[in-house]
Amino acid sequence: MASILKIHPDDNAIVALRDLKKDETVRLDGQEFTLQDDVAAKHKFAEHDLAPGDSVYMYGVLVGKAQSAIPKGGLLHVFNLKHATNSFAVGTRKTDWQKPDVSRWQGRTFRGYHRADGSVGTANYWVVVPMVFCENRNVEVLRDALVNTLGYSKRDPYLRKAEHLLSLIRQGTSGHDLAVATLPELGVETLASRVFPNVDGIKFLTHAGGCGGTRQDAQALCGLLAGYITHPNVAGATVLSLGCQNAQVSMLREEIEKRVPGFDRPLFILEQQALGTEEALMDEALRKTLAGLAAANELTRQPAPLSQLCLGLECGGSDGFSGISANPTLGYVSDVLVTLGAKVILSEFPELCGVEQELSDRCVDEATAQRFSELMTTYNARALAVGSGFDMNPSPGNIKDGLITDAIKSAGAAKKGGTSPVVDVLDYPEKATKPGLTLLCTPGNDVESTTAEVAAGANVVLFTTGLGTPTGNPIAPVLKVSSNTILSQKMPDIIDINTGTIIEGTQTIEQAGDAMLEHLIAVASGEVEALAVKNGQDDFIPWKRGVSL
Template sequence: MASKFLKVHPSDNVIVALRDQESNAVAEYLGEQYTLPYGVMAKHKFVTEDIDTGGAIIMYGVLVGRATQPIKRGEPITTFNLKHDAHDYSTANRQPYSYTQPDVSKWADRTFNGYHRADGRVGTYNYWLVLPLVFCENRNVLIMKDAFERELGYAQTDLYRRHVHAMLEAYKTGDNSQLKRLETFAEKPDQGQFSERPFPNVDGIKFLTHEGGCGGTRQDANTLCALFAAYAVHPNVAGITVLSLGCQNSELKTLEDEIKKRDPNFDKPFFAFEHQKGTEYSLMSGAIKETFNGLTKINQFEREAAPLSKLSVGLKCGGSDGFSGISANPVLGHLSDLVVGLGGQTLLAEFPELNGVEQELLNRCVTEEKAAKFEKLMRDYAGKAEAVGSAFAFNPSPGNIKDGLITDAIKSAGAAKKGGNAYIADVLNYTERATLPGLHLVCTPGNDVEATTGQTAAGANMILFTTGLGTPTGNPVCPVAKVATNTKLAERMPDVIDFDCGPVVDGSQSIEENAENLLEYVIKAASGELTKAQQLGQDDFIPWKRGVSL
């Protein structure tokens, strides 16, 4: 029978309930008995000893909070008796760190089928990208999106349009029979089914929109250009169309300079059009013509075998729960160690959700220089948050707290498990590109879409996104696979969840076994098997705006 409780680290003074426990239940764990006077909900924690006011709460082997009032043995930790706290950190206090790489011999000859690019990287998809340099061009981008997707077979199904049509007909005629048929059909909607495509090797045309490019700081405008440049050189992108108004802060030359900075030999089809040089029709007809011609060229690319060393996997969590740090995140951590062992890249982002585990990460950096960069990025980011009346400690959302993540340090210690145990090869600021094999720390917010947007800019050609509550987040350029922390979620949201780590919670699989199954899934997804987010057309894109509006 699977255990009902778990102590994550030997030095912890809290135990996680894996199932709901009623008031006055007696918990038995490793030969000890604990009476639970108030009961404990699944995913929440109770203390293993009496804790005085100000006493430390330890989980994952690190400080995650301090008691605001006495907590008796067996009582749960809550927002009423616990506040966030974490140990300080410093590059100067780095300690020696050793790591034994897992055996990856069984994967050494495995491949995925991807698109080989001139710069040596391999794309998991073959996309054309259409982007506006300023929000003024969003409308024109969306007009192009409707025209291209409908005519070339990339449009999503009209399921919900049919719902509206049926309701209109029922309203006009008073006949509800069509609505009944739709309710039956909706049991198995045909999401992800597309029309026949004239360009079978073009996986999609991706149209980005945003609210920036002018009216903010020059820093934000330049960062936006850097972000677009990172997407232009991304291995999943084969060609780019840019719409510019002409007078905005985010200048075309800045974008071109940022592209050359990342790839001096950039040779992808690149077409730019300026609205203020003529009429809307001349802008749109030119953009449509060149984009169509570009599609005929990139349709010549075909998938070919590539070693797993060409994988660049983003590690992300969102809608986290009390199981995130004990099932899905450690599974991603072991997968990360496997990919690193095979010579690939992994990218751990969300700096606000590394609050409290900084020292361990500093210890794991391969050089003091990279450790110092991480410390500076963390302190600068935290300082800017505090300057506007916030702090990393405010990070957990109401949903996080309800499902057991009481403090940011608890959330962070569990979130960091996605990075496994490998040495940290490099530290990247926002929009910087990963160029080395190994595990990277990538500076992004914890915000789901801002983080996946940033991980893609760093070069991720696959993102694994763990969730305990369920989130549909995707990305227009990089496939995002949703990894459930628990089986109930996987069964409740099958149209969103790609992979289930619930077997780790119920004890039917080890973390290592589940991670190896997940790697098999990654190979399929990298070879063209659509993720649920892709099937839903979930193309989320939010640039990180770091300045103020002017």
């Protein structure tokens, strides 16, 4: 295993692949570096002496400015490096790219659920959606009535642990002994067999919106909910409306028609103020939902080409290895799927700061590049107006593990999008419609962004992490990809795929990518369960178009 890495020929920041000690000498490409400080794995040191104001480069782009003199071999960190990026402008098109060899994947299929609109799902869910937060309680009542009854609930393994501890208390176990008591192993117990075996579950998408905000908030929420109702992984929906809220049913219907003209899947919209009592509402909801589930159960998985996949690209809890192992592997998979005619969505606009010029140049035409520029500029201006620019994006965990400026984080995060041309740029919560790589304006917030990508049509999501993030989604499998082997061994209950092998030198990015795509196809076919699905990680947070980094 190598000790250090220079990612791009133009870089003057060198990455430590293992913990390096002060006064240790390391070599790379005929150069020797004597470390002036301890440099932990994932962090960086200076390739040569830097004076205050000197530019620092990683991934071939400007990522910061030295704030003090930094000697060759000196640690780069928040105390001596400040975020900086180059300006960008709509320029010439640079859409030539080297397509990967996809001969291995030609003719491959996954087994999915074919919808009448031509889309194909990787799962088959029913969703229950409130138009406004006032209906959240009724949605929860439906959950209590249906999940257990239809065989979708599992006995909470932590309940068994609590019961074990309570039995010890009843036996007179002391507090000291209780604190160190051995607990039973985790294990999920299914309480009953499914009544509808071809329906993967009923998902209840509660939220805090629908009224009290601006009309733009209501429109955005209706667009997001329409994205879930019309999603290829959804067989049908029950919608509960109060009646008087800003997010009107007519608005939702318009958004549904915009996404899938002539939408013909079962859709039951019930209004409490029209029906009267809660009992009348719930009785109707139960009858309609069970009838819809019976119809959804008639659908079975059938072969579909890989071009019917719509891949969401996400990252969260990133570290200094994410941009070297996990994210470039997603980029390779992205390029393979784009070559095969699939859709790929890259979001998290605050984490594209510093690579705007490259992405702008990759846009297929000037109008697309202009829209990307306008969305990025407007977003950053709104953040600055409340005292938080994109440079405030890295979290304490990011910084601790080597992502010390937003530009370093962003340059690595953008690797998820591969090298293919950008065919479209979307604002939240629009739908991806064109085969190829699409940029979607969302926050860097993991759950808000994943929620939006699925609404835009992603029927499976690849999510990279270096620190460990248990994020999932109610209707789309979210596969967690670790950037380092230590994480995959430490948190095997949430990590689906490990790319730490790239850091260790036992796999190339292409080899890891091929293995990742095989795993993705198995998940899309229902043959392998994503750990986020197994764990019931149903995260759903609509973005209320304020400043969220």
